[in-house]
Amino acid sequence: xxxxxxxxxxxxxxxxxRSLRPHTSHRVTDVTERPGGKGVNVAxxxxxxxxxxxxxxxxxxxxxxxxxxxLATAEGVLDALVPVTGATRRTIAVVDxxxxxxxxxxxxxxxxxxxxxxxFQEAYEGLVPSASAVALCGSLPPGVPVGAYAxxxxxxxxxxxxxxxxxxxxxxxxxxxxxxxxxKPNADELxxxxxSHDPLRATxxxxxxxxxSVVASLGPEGLLAxxxxxxxxxxxxxxxxxxPTGAGDxxxxxxxxxxxxxxxxPDRLAxxxxxxxxxxxxxxxxxxxxxxxxxxxxxxxxxxxxxAA
Amino acid sequence: xxxxxxxxxxxxxxxxxRSLRPHTSHRVTDVTERPGGKGVNVAxxxxxxxxxxxxxxxxxxxxxxxxxxxLATAEGVLDALVPVTGATRRTIAVVDxxxxxxxxxxxxxxxxxxxxxxxFQEAYEGLVPSASAVALCGSLPPGVPVGAYAxxxxxxxxxxxxxxxxxxxxxxxxxxxxxxxxxKPNADELxxxxxSHDPLRATxxxxxxxxxSVVASLGPEGLLAxxxxxxxxxxxxxxxxxxPTGAGDxxxxxxxxxxxxxxxxPDRLAxxxxxxxxxxxxxxxxxxxxxxxxxxxxxxxxxxxxxAA
Numbered sequence: 001x002x003x004x005x006x007x008x009x010x011x012x013x014x015x016x017x018r019s020l021r022p023h024t025s026h027r028v029t030d031v032t033e034r035p036g037g038k039g040v041n042v043a044x045x046x047x048x049x050x051x052x053x054x055x056x057x058x059x060x061x062x063x064x065x066x067x068x069x070x071l072a073t074a075e076g077v078l079d080a081l082v083p084v085t086g087a088t089r090r091t092i093a094v095v096d097x098x099x100x101x102x103x104x105x106x107x108x109x110x111x112x113x114x115x116x117x118x119x120f121q122e123a124y125e126g127l128v129p130s131a132s133a134v135a136l137c138g139s140l141p142p143g144v145p146v147g148a149y150a151x152x153x154x155x156x157x158x159x160x161x162x163x164x165x166x167x168x169x170x171x172x173x174x175x176x177x178x179x180x181x182x183x184k185p186n187a188d189e190l191x192x193x194x195x196s197h198d199p200l201r202a203t204x205x206x207x208x209x210x211x212x213s214v215v216a217s218l219g220p221e222g223l224l225a226x227x228x229x230x231x232x233x234x235x236x237x238x239x240x241x242x243x244p245t246g247a248g249d250x251x252x253x254x255x256x257x258x259x260x261x262x263x264x265x266p267d268r269l270a271x272x273x274x275x276x277x278x279x280x281x282x283x284x285x286x287x288x289x290x291x292x293x294x295x296x297x298x299x300x301x302x303x304x305x306x307x308a309a
Numbered sequence: 310x311x312x313x314x315x316x317x318x319x320x321x322x323x324x325x326x327r328s329l330r331p332h333t334s335h336r337v338t339d340v341t342e343r344p345g346g347k348g349v350n351v352a353x354x355x356x357x358x359x360x361x362x363x364x365x366x367x368x369x370x371x372x373x374x375x376x377x378x379x380l381a382t383a384e385g386v387l388d389a390l391v392p393v394t395g396a397t398r399r400t401i402a403v404v405d406x407x408x409x410x411x412x413x414x415x416x417x418x419x420x421x422x423x424x425x426x427x428x429f430q431e432a433y434e435g436l437v438p439s440a441s442a443v444a445l446c447g448s449l450p451p452g453v454p455v456g457a458y459a460x461x462x463x464x465x466x467x468x469x470x471x472x473x474x475x476x477x478x479x480x481x482x483x484x485x486x487x488x489x490x491x492x493k494p495n496a497d498e499l500x501x502x503x504x505s506h507d508p509l510r511a512t513x514x515x516x517x518x519x520x521x522s523v524v525a526s527l528g529p530e531g532l533l534a535x536x537x538x539x540x541x542x543x544x545x546x547x548x549x550x551x552x553p554t555g556a557g558d559x560x561x562x563x564x565x566x567x568x569x570x571x572x573x574x575p576d577r578l579a580x581x582x583x584x585x586x587x588x589x590x591x592x593x594x595x596x597x598x599x600x601x602x603x604x605x606x607x608x609x610x611x612x613x614x615x616x617a618a
Contacts, residue, residue, distance in 0.1 A: 022330075
């Protein structure tokens with residue numbers, strides 16, 4: 001199985017309103033809810049690709065129960081979330097039906113106590129040995145030490161399990177230093193990590209900081225990969241329009257599934273780019289359109305060079 | 310005990326954000342949750358005044374459980390909510406820390422099935438005979454017939470229990486025709502019911518439509534009451550500043566507590582006006598400031614005339 005870690009799981013709520021006007025009252029015309037947080041999104045896509053996935057992280061309160069109730073009905077996804085006293089956060093996406101734009105409100109998440117963080121680490125150590133790969137995804141809730149991902153990367157490496165890290169800021173900086181197999185920053189996260197806005201230079205720099213492979217997501221331009229096996233750029237065949245929410249998580253699922261299937265890097269990248277594009281065009285935010293994926297995956301352009309070594 | 314009915318109960322959530330800007334992403338800095346819906350707010354104030362209160366209406370889903378968990382810890386409030394398959398709605402108040410203004414997002418509420426509506430009516434018929442007064446408060450969730458309040462008014466009157474109705478639109482129009490003892494519309498609701506924007510004329514008209522007594526809430530100007538015993542206007546001693554959320558519900562609690570304590574109308578109105586003003590000035594939306602209430606209640610001006618009859 002593939003293990004995805006979401007320390008700040010969420011109940012993702014989408015509201016549709018006729019037109020969002022600050023300082024007025026709105027009747028919400030449609031409400032949808034789904035389990036969220038980056039690692040949970042990754043798990044959902046991996047399961048749709050036919051992989052067995054276990055999700056861990058924290059769950060608490062009525063919102064945590066709502067997340068777990070929904071995970072229980074998701075085929076191929078095993079719930080190994082660790083209970084906390086605080087409540088799982090909500091994220092609210094308010095979609096303006098008039099403009100189509102989205103306004104996002106994100107709760108900070110529960111405060112995790114030292115005892116709860118220890119309980120999680122113990123659960124994680126128990127899960128890692130049976131995993132074919134580990135993904136560490138998203139922000140840290142209050143109370144979790146900023147070096148958390150560095151420790152989780154080391155545990156996976158000590159068990160010989162490949163580990164992908166997808167986070168930002170100081171958590172990414174510390175995590176990269178623990179030498180994860182793959183990091184998948186977007187352009188902003190990469191620039192914040194390295195100080196360089198030149199993606200080519202920045203991916204090289206991120207490798208020097210400790211990441212074995214760096215796959216930078218460049219939005220509509222696709223992915224730029226710098227790995228020990230070579231460097232590639234993968235570009236979608238057409239510019240797609242839609243909601244980019246979750247596209248990065250779908251790309252992570254593409255990379256991880258390709259890794260455990262032992263695909264060569266160009267095939268992993270093509271899959272990741274096609275899944276991301278198929279997520280942008282899907283009518284429901286964060287889901288991917290399977291028909292679009294199957295149509296796109298053979299048409300992704302991958303250019304680059306294999307390393308001499 | 311006093312029975313309050315909230316057919317569209319809610320989990321009232323308040324978010325603080327630094328500054329609300331549509332089409333951007335916001336980190337919520339503070340989250341508070343409390344049980345809501347107008348009848349639940351009325352019950353909380355009645356309990357704070359020392360009355361035994363029973364709340365009924367509908368509850369469902371994780372949000373309903375959150376409402377009930379919180380009601381269980383509220384002293385003097387008995388939970389007699391009726392379960393439904395749908396989920397209790399959330400309301401979200403987004404407070405902009407920069408301007409102090411609030412943007413409101415209200416979910417529509419669960420769709421109530423005919424069987425669930427029948428189960429509620431049966432529960433209500435069982436509760437009414439032990440009540441000293443009944444308050445019917447707020448909007449109707451989807452699925453509940455628009456004439457719902459008219460039926461609930463008739464049940465209370467048949468049992469000889471005084472009944473107050475606080476709703477709007479067609480539900481108010483139908484409910485008034487069933488001859489409730491008191492209706493408490495605000496200026497807009499009264500104008501919508503009667504077609505008149507002159508409060509004096511409109512309160513008279515509302516009585517002709519069936520209400521025994523009409524108490525119109527005129528915001529900062531206080532209350533205007535038209536009853537078989539006389540007509541009065543009750544005005545707060547000073548113009549108060551703050552958040553008017555819940556002020557109308559506090560006024561209802563003042564009227565109901567005065568009714569069951571057999572206070573003369575001027576004393577009921579003074580209590581209602583003081584509670585409403587003490588709610589506007591309270592730091593937490595919907596709560597009332599007890600010190601402010603006790604200071605204000607003796608200083609409310611009540612002018613009017615007792616009926617000759």
